[in-house]
Amino acid sequence: MSSGPEGIVRDQPTEMPSEGGPLLEYRGAVPPAPAWFQDAVATPYESDSVAVNGAQVRYQRWGQRGKPGLLLVHGNGAHAHWWDFIAPYFAEHYNVAALTFSGMGESDWRETYDMATFSAEQMAVAEDAGLFDAEVKPIIVAHSFGGFVTLVTGAEHGDRFTGMVIVDSPVNPPERPHRGPPRSGRPNRVYDDLASALGRFRLAPPQLCENYYAMDYIARWSLKKQDDGWTWKFDPSIWTHFEPNDAPGDMLKAAKCRIAIIRGEESDLMPNDVGDYMRKLLGHQVPFISIPHARHHVMLDQPLAFVSALRTLLAEWDHSEPHRSI
Template sequence: MSRESDPIVRDQPAEIPSEGGPLAAYHGALPPAPDWFPEAVATPYETHRIDVLGAEVSYQRWGKRGAPGLLFVHGNGAHAHWWDFIAPYFAEHYNVAALTFSGMGESAWRETYDMATFSAEQVAVAEDAGLFDGPRKPVIVAHSFGGFVTLVTGAEHGDRFEGMVIVDSPVNPPERPHQGPSRAGRPHKVYGDLASALSRFRLAPPQLCDNHFAMDYIARWSLKRAEGGWTWKFDPTIWTRFEPGRDGGELLKAAKCRVAIIRGEESALMPDDVRDYMRSLLGHQVPFVSIPHARHHVMLDQPIAFISALRMLLAEWDHSDPHRRV
């Protein structure tokens, strides 16, 4: 099946060989981190839960209500805490929120899942966090699977947003078919202690990541206590009860707001032919930024470069006319 009809990019923990993942070497201890990282994740934020179509959705909020709105959106099987070391760098000038989709992280699980519901969760969180109350329309920044949800939001609700920044969410050309993850579903394993659970964490799609401090941080937020030890938070059967949405290329062209694309320059999911195809769908009229030495999980691989690129994009949007023709 094609990426466009089945836009599932796996960002959740996956079962790995018995020797363990990159965090196994730390035996449950915190990996060394640069000074900026603990300072960033220590930045205070509010935590809220709201009902969206019958399920409680969790989100975090930084900054001042009434400032321009900025919504961060995670990938498949991930959670809002992927943005804890990114969002604080925008809190001085923006009202910032990061949601956790239903079936993932600390949000409730549903009987069934679909793209329209995930999109409704984005809009509901933006409303509850006051992102529409600023001096201009809010911007969505969305990674991986979250980018595909944001394409739905941009096509259906884009007139309420200034723009959307899609981060390494590939809309593949027809000649590049993609096989999504298995829809079979299986129960999570329970690990006897936290160190054992952390040792089983790795990124999916598989990739190297030198910033083990960032991996360890999101891994800890990906786990919960269970009878007999620790297990993963996300719903393991989510894709057995998922209804795919509209074609990704169709949604990209139907966006009712500005679009910008960020990719990892070394991302296996966003090679040059995918970049060129997405540009062609958008008439080559959008910013397309490649982050050097970053793979698919851009904010983990090169967080400071990602922050800098996003700041530049937002500053340009703040001071330019989207309707001006060159």
């Protein structure tokens, strides 16, 4: 589905069409993966959690405390493990943390959800993981729905960060129609076995992704076993108890730190007119990077190209000053 006025993009669905998803053909087997991917996901990391407004928020951490902080933020319905094959490429030079928002992945569920609380979770994980311990301020890299949470953080706490990298989070122009997420809150389906559950996994909004090994990896981390079978970890009632923000454009302009935008060049959510509108809001003074042959799920479609672009951007920020007043 497309993003709504509150910037909701569902990155993992609760239900699949009857024909199943692209992992169905593997019947529960792990798809072949390149050596770089296997090495990346085998990289050790620390797992921890921090309490935020009564819920335990899980996160992972790579690298050495005291180095510059880098916070990686997932999209709607996703979790921190979407970054397991990206984070190791930054662990040599950064203290890297990836959080899982409440109601998603292995973090606790809440009675109600709102953007201010999600933003508080970002700040709490950054504090608990030691991202503010270095002499330089940390950086946030956020995909999809996580980018909209990061805009809230940037408007409220941006002076504590060097910058924010917004990855395929579309701030739509006023004339572009908006649709929010479904608010039905149907319970997550329970599958008899892991293979059946994996076979129903797909990306949303729907898109092709040739890297089945990456999809399989995040799908396995998206599921949990219970007495009667396997089901998704995320809270299906999040959006029935959600208080949205309706002014992402204002928050984009209000950020108190540097901003860069990365999009998939073939993303249905970030076509040229949306990108042009966002650049206009920012005075055409920020980096705007398109990853070739990538759709909305940039780090799944072109993971190494994404790593290369992000490394280049962060290196440039390390040796330059912002080109606009912030």
